[in-house]
Amino acid sequence: xxxxxxxxxxxxxxxxxxxRVEGHGEFTKGILVSVRALKNQALQFSVLLxxxxxxxGLPASALTTEENDDGLTVSDSQMWDNISEQIDVFVIEQLKxxxxxxxxxxxxxxxxxxxxxxxxxxxxxxxxPEHWKQLHVIxxxxxxxxxxxxxRIRFKDKALCHKSEEPLPQYRANTTTWTAE
Numbered sequence: 001x002x003x004x005x006x007x008x009x010x011x012x013x014x015x016x017x018x019x020r021v022e023g024h025g026e027f028t029k030g031i032l033v034s035v036r037a038l039k040n041q042a043l044q045f046s047v048l049l050x051x052x053x054x055x056x057g058l059p060a061s062a063l064t065t066e067e068n069d070d071g072l073t074v075s076d077s078q079m080w081d082n083i084s085e086q087i088d089v090f091v092i093e094q095l096k097x098x099x100x101x102x103x104x105x106x107x108x109x110x111x112x113x114x115x116x117x118x119x120x121x122x123x124x125x126x127x128x129p130e131h132w133k134q135l136h137v138i139x140x141x142x143x144x145x146x147x148x149x150x151x152r153i154r155f156k157d158k159a160l161c162h163k164s165e166e167p168l169p170q171y172r173a174n175t176t177t178w179t180a181e
Contacts, residue, residue: 001037003089005045005137006115008032009065010145012047016062017055027067030055035089035117037082042074043117043135043147066143076104078135078147084119091115095136099156102138102148111140113155117147 011027030047036056037043045063046056060077064070095113102109114137135147 001085001087002034002046003036003087003117004034005032005089006091008114008139010047011064011067011143012049012055012058013062013064016058025069027064032063035087037085037087037117037119039083039085040081042078042081060137060145060147063145064143065139065145068142068144070140070142070144072104072144072146077145079149079152082119083133086120088118088120089115090118095155100138101154101156102140102146103152104146104148109140111138111146113137114139114145 009029009031012030014026014028017028028049028051030049032045033048033054034046034056035043036046042059044057045060046054047058047063048054059074061072061074092113092115098113100111100113102111117135117137119133133149135149136153138146138148138153140146
């Protein structure tokens with residue numbers, strides 16, 4: 001399923017678009033326009049390039065907002081493959097551009113929230129509370145784009161999250177299916 005994303009001006013790493021090795025370390029300007037989810041694959045983003053081409057099928061590791069060579073792999077940029085082909089994309093307004101820290105492997109990297117991708121399928125793992133997760137799209141300091149679940153992100157806002165520097169409590173996983181009847 002394809003969904004429009006908020007427009008984000010960014011750069012695409014040329015090594016994801018060209019067969020030539022000399023493209024490594026080079027970038028093409030573009031605007032993020034959509035995302036596609038195929039089951040058991042990484043998210044695939046579409047970018048309208050400055051050349052006028054709409055390039056599709058890019059993993060998050062191909063996208064950056066600054067020229068950098070951070071070495072993030074596809075699995076660094078997204079922890080697991082899609083559990084559903086049905087997604088929704090939205091911006092949590094209260095989090096928009098909020099600073100955060102993301103735990104990637106053993107490192108904690110700073111960034112800011114851009115938007116959320118939610119798996120909404122009814123006949124797959126996303127329907128089960130123990131597997132349902134949203135992926136929040138984060139722009140790391142240095143420009144790399146990553147898609148991570150909320151339990152790997154700590155949002156920071158001095159006005160709203162005044163205890164964000166303290167250790168997190170050991171919250172239990174919410175695995176309850178809540179019904180009203």
